[in-house]
Amino acid sequence: xxxxPFFELRNITKYFSKVVANKDxxxxxxxxxxxxxxxxxxxxxxxxxxxxxxxxxxxxxxxxMEGVERKINSPKxxxxxxxxxxxxxxxxxPAHTVTENIILGNVHGRIDRKGCEREIxxxxxxxxxxxxxxxxxKDLSVGVQQKVEILKAxxxxxxxxxxxxxxxxxxxxxxENLMQFVHEFTAHxxxxxxxxxxxxxVMAVADRIVVMRNGEVHGDLKCSxxxxxxxxxxxIGRDLIPxxxxxxxxxxxxxxxxxxxxxxxxxxxxxxxxxxxxxxSIHRGEIFGIAGVSGNGQQELCEVICGALSPSSGRILLxxxxxxxxxxxxxxxxxxxxxxxxxxxxxxxxxMSLAENMMxxxxxxxxxxxxxxxxxxxxxxxxxxxxxxxxxxxPGPEAIAKGLSGGNQQxxxxxxxxxxxxxxxxxxxxxxGLDLGAIxxxxxxxxxxxxxxxxxxxxxxxxxxxxxxxxxxxxxxxxVIQGIFKRSELTTEKIGLLMAGYDxxxxxxxxx
Amino acid sequence: xxxxxxxxxxxxxxxxxxxxxxSALMILxxxxxxxxxxxxxxxxxxxxxxxxxxxxxxATPLIFAALSFAFTFxxxxxxxxxxxxFYIGALIATxxxxxxxxxxPGPLALVIIFMLTLIGGGIWGSFxxxxxxxYNANEFLVSMxxxxxxxxxxxxLLRTVLxxxxxxxxxxNALDTQVWLPSFIQGTxxxxxxxxxxxxxxxxxxxxxxxxxxxxxRVVGYNSDAAxxxxxxxxxxxxxxxxxxxxxxxxxxxxxxxxxxxxLLQGFNPDIGAAGLGIAxxxxxxxxxxxxxxxxxxxxxxxxxIMGQMSGIPSSIIELMQGFVMVFVILSYxxxxxxxxxxxxxxxxxxND
Numbered sequence: 001x002x003x004x005p006f007f008e009l010r011n012i013t014k015y016f017s018k019v020v021a022n023k024d025x026x027x028x029x030x031x032x033x034x035x036x037x038x039x040x041x042x043x044x045x046x047x048x049x050x051x052x053x054x055x056x057x058x059x060x061x062x063x064x065m066e067g068v069e070r071k072i073n074s075p076k077x078x079x080x081x082x083x084x085x086x087x088x089x090x091x092x093x094p095a096h097t098v099t100e101n102i103i104l105g106n107v108h109g110r111i112d113r114k115g116c117e118r119e120i121x122x123x124x125x126x127x128x129x130x131x132x133x134x135x136x137x138k139d140l141s142v143g144v145q146q147k148v149e150i151l152k153a154x155x156x157x158x159x160x161x162x163x164x165x166x167x168x169x170x171x172x173x174x175x176e177n178l179m180q181f182v183h184e185f186t187a188h189x190x191x192x193x194x195x196x197x198x199x200x201x202v203m204a205v206a207d208r209i210v211v212m213r214n215g216e217v218h219g220d221l222k223c224s225x226x227x228x229x230x231x232x233x234x235x236i237g238r239d240l241i242p243x244x245x246x247x248x249x250x251x252x253x254x255x256x257x258x259x260x261x262x263x264x265x266x267x268x269x270x271x272x273x274x275x276x277x278x279x280x281s282i283h284r285g286e287i288f289g290i291a292g293v294s295g296n297g298q299q300e301l302c303e304v305i306c307g308a309l310s311p312s313s314g315r316i317l318l319x320x321x322x323x324x325x326x327x328x329x330x331x332x333x334x335x336x337x338x339x340x341x342x343x344x345x346x347x348x349x350x351x352m353s354l355a356e357n358m359m360x361x362x363x364x365x366x367x368x369x370x371x372x373x374x375x376x377x378x379x380x381x382x383x384x385x386x387x388x389x390x391x392x393x394x395p396g397p398e399a400i401a402k403g404l405s406g407g408n409q410q411x412x413x414x415x416x417x418x419x420x421x422x423x424x425x426x427x428x429x430x431x432x433g434l435d436l437g438a439i440x441x442x443x444x445x446x447x448x449x450x451x452x453x454x455x456x457x458x459x460x461x462x463x464x465x466x467x468x469x470x471x472x473x474x475x476x477x478x479x480v481i482q483g484i485f486k487r488s489e490l491t492t493e494k495i496g497l498l499m500a501g502y503d504x505x506x507x508x509x510x511x512x
Numbered sequence: 513x514x515x516x517x518x519x520x521x522x523x524x525x526x527x528x529x530x531x532x533x534x535s536a537l538m539i540l541x542x543x544x545x546x547x548x549x550x551x552x553x554x555x556x557x558x559x560x561x562x563x564x565x566x567x568x569x570x571a572t573p574l575i576f577a578a579l580s581f582a583f584t585f586x587x588x589x590x591x592x593x594x595x596x597x598f599y600i601g602a603l604i605a606t607x608x609x610x611x612x613x614x615x616x617p618g619p620l621a622l623v624i625i626f627m628l629t630l631i632g633g634g635i636w637g638s639f640x641x642x643x644x645x646x647y648n649a650n651e652f653l654v655s656m657x658x659x660x661x662x663x664x665x666x667x668x669l670l671r672t673v674l675x676x677x678x679x680x681x682x683x684x685n686a687l688d689t690q691v692w693l694p695s696f697i698q699g700t701x702x703x704x705x706x707x708x709x710x711x712x713x714x715x716x717x718x719x720x721x722x723x724x725x726x727x728x729x730r731v732v733g734y735n736s737d738a739a740x741x742x743x744x745x746x747x748x749x750x751x752x753x754x755x756x757x758x759x760x761x762x763x764x765x766x767x768x769x770x771x772x773x774x775x776l777l778q779g780f781n782p783d784i785g786a787a788g789l790g791i792a793x794x795x796x797x798x799x800x801x802x803x804x805x806x807x808x809x810x811x812x813x814x815x816x817x818i819m820g821q822m823s824g825i826p827s828s829i830i831e832l833m834q835g836f837v838m839v840f841v842i843l844s845y846x847x848x849x850x851x852x853x854x855x856x857x858x859x860x861x862x863x864n865d
Binding site: 306307308327328329330331332338340345346347348349350351352356359360361363364368369372373374376 | 731735738739741742
């Protein structure tokens with residue numbers, strides 16, 4: 001068995017218009033093995049897997065299955081060979097039921113709905129998934145939706161399951177369940193490839209690890225022969241000096257209050273509240289972290305502060321001034337910066353240059369005007385200084401934003417918002433999808449801005465980030481704050497329970 | 513000359529050439545000799561001063577109509593009501609000319625007529641932006657339908673208050689020479705409206721790329737979510753963008769009435785809006801590119817009419833020709849981006865070796 005691997009990639013090379021995504025990538029996966037594909041964002045992990053799954057075509061190289069070369073030109077070809085891939089963004093139809101989603105594309109003619117539902121129900125039970133085949137996908141939580149995706153792969157009799165960042169959207173408990181499934185699935189002689197950049201996860205679940213960097217394979221190791229330190233070095237090509245933990249200066253409490261939420265709710269008529277009775281305050285020079293699974297009111301919280309969403313009741317105060325009814329522009333003028341979670345949608349104009357993106361929030365001011373016209377030179381010079389200061393990898397201020405990597409795009413937004421937010425900066429998922437170098441940079445920037453006396457609201461689903469940076473931590477679940485804690489009062493387990501809606505002392509608080 | 517500029521010129525000329533070749537095939541199907549037809553087409557344009565100047569006369573309203581479409585297009589909005597805005601402009605220009613002529617010096621009257629046309633066309637256009645902002649009405653449909661309303665208003669007025677003194681035809685009295693746009697080349701119809709059109713095109717470019725208003729309009733067009741998060745009021749900009757767009761199309765009415773026809777009559781220039789749209793696409797909505805694309809269309813119009821008279825080929829073949837040229841120019845965008853990609857790959861390969 002060891003001499004003919006299940007699948008083998010040989011010298012896969014793939015160019016995207018301007019970048020090498022994969023260069024001579026070769027590795028193999030055995031039957032019954034869990035392979036982790038580890039690397040920073042942009043290292044070429046997803047591209048390699050999309051080639052294996054037939055979504056992209058390699059410019060050169062071969063795919064070999066059990067010793068025979070195969071051409072995979074579409075996901076259909078891949079599925080025929082027993083390969084299934086679960087994308088980072090699920091490909092489910094929200095308005096359809098679980099069954100309809102699973103049989104989509106695999107039935108012809110008249111559909112025996114009852115039969116299919118029974119079959120899928122049985123399949124779910126075999127793997128211990130608690131899923132109602134008749135439920136609508138839009139009513140399911142993200143964790144369950146992922147199970148539906150897995151079920152879809154099982155229904156297609158997949159023997160190689162590829163999962164792209166599967167735990168990014170899960171609570172710690174859900175992740176553990178997923179890992180259990182992976183072990184069970186591979187115990188039957190099937191194989192799993194997990195694309196990830198989380199080292200802990202890799203060490204916990206993988207048998208073998210392939211490390212990628214800059215589109216090339218930089219290590220192919222047995223899990224038992226390596227450790228996190230070696231992996232992280234292979235991944236980023238140098239030793240990482242972790243940013244210093246926030247000092248536990250309790251004195252932040254004594255500073256003046258900067259932002260205050262006073263019983264703020266967002267309720268649309270007859271709907272479940274999106275935010276309910278939110279009350280907290282952030283002091284000067286404090287980093288206030290909000291933990292929680294995404295979709296529990298984080299976006300609404302940000303929008304209420306920056307003015308895109310008006311609360312149905314309650315007040316918001318900035319330095320004692322009631323800003324509840326102010327427009328977005330008035331709040332920007334008062335020094336609120338906002339680094340949004342969805343940077344492509346809310347943060348950048350992808351088709352414009354970096355310089356033009358820099359003046360996004362200053363277009364009403366006189367700052368970039370000269371004799372009534374835009375002072376392109378001054379704007380370009382300013383952008384150039386920021387490019388240098390933030391080490392943004394870009395050809396220059398005239399470069400178009402969409403040509404930059406995710407990390408560099410984020411640096412552009414951070415640079416702009418740090419400048420805009422003279423009093424308060426909201427960071428919503430500031431490091432999601434960034435590589436370790438960029439994450440480190442963003443963290444350092446956050447600390448530096450705090451040291452200047454600015455207040456920081458940090459929203460993140462990454463617990464280690466919340467723990468590293470925050471002075472105080474609040475947990476948000478279904479629009480309600482489950483509690484506000486000093487960092488030292490929380491453990492990962494406790495916060496995991498809070499994030500899942502359990503009151504640590506009283507049990508489940510979810511009454512709906 | 514850098515590679516990008518070279519690509520631009522080469523592909524565009526190639527596109528025009530292929531467009532003409534395809535049209536030549538169609539002429540062949542008609543049983544005529546395409547060589548003769550093209551010979552007439554090109555030689556006729558240059559046969560005398562008057563005909564040559566006529567190219568620019570025809571290009572003038574096309575520039576305005578194309579700018580009208582291009583301007584809202586930059587805000588990711590579709591104004592396909594340029595025809596109606598053109599009629600409204602023509603109506604206001606005619607009515608105010610008839611009223612003001614003889615009451616004040618010509619140049620002063622022209623300035624006032626120009627201003628009234630601009631404001632009236634702008635208000636007519638901004639209605640589309642207003643209903644979009646207020647009721648989220650689809651600007652595509654509203655602008656399209658507004659053309660029929662404008663047409664009906666024009667026909668109504670031409671049969672009532674604006675009808676000529678003899679009450680025979682649905683047309684207005686002729687304007688006094690006093691309020692004609694003066695011609696600047698003796699013995700031709702070429703009037704200063706053409707210079708105005710070129711100046712306005714440059715003005716539109718400056719507005720879009722050198723002012724904060726234009727910047728905001730483009731931001732809203734590219735990404736209205738990011739615009740909103742940055743405190744930019746997209747709804748207000750919709751109204752402003754359609755005001756400017758409507759005013760641009762109305763200006764074509766002003767130059768046609770005061771510069772060429774010197775009266776308003778029913779069924780007047782019914783293709784300005786559609787041609788403007790095509791030209792804007794041809795020029796990739798670039799205001800400066802529009803000047804050249806409009807001149808190309810003007811030339812084909814003038815040459816085609818004469819070709820129709822002299823060779824017995826229906827002059828409608830010109831519209832076919834314009835269609836083919838447009839298709840190939842649009843294809844050339846993709847060719848250019850492919851060339852760009854390949855160049856980048858080559859550079860990358862060199863770097864990696």
